[in-house]
Amino acid sequence: MIKESKQLAYPKMKSLFDVFVLVGVVLLMIKLVILVLNKVTPLELTLYGGAFLWNFGSLILMVVGGIGSSMLKARYKQD
Known part of the structure; x- marks a missing residue:
């Protein structure tokens, strides 16, 4: 039986884009947790770094990351 072995053409770049997605999710979760804590508890926590970072940074x-990762996912080394 011959098994076809495929290797990604740019595995480090795909990992970098996956890290972008993960960092975006972490930023979004931090923002949501702080917003909930400010509403539910008497704490007044502030988000440093500006509104743009917290509102659009995680989305961007x-x-x-998702677009880059999906583009590189389909590229394999040519043997």
């Missing part, structure tokens, strides 16, 4: 990271 997840979109760029």
Whole structure:
């Protein structure tokens, strides 16, 4: 039986894009947890870094990471 072995053409770049998605999800979760804590408890936690980072940073990271990862997922080394 001959088994076809495929290797990604750019495994490090795909991993980088996967990290972008993960960082975007972490930023979104941090924002949501702090917003819930501010509403439910008397704590007044602030998000440092500006509104753009917390409102759009996670979205941009997840979109760029997802698009880049899906583009590289289909590319394999040519033997």
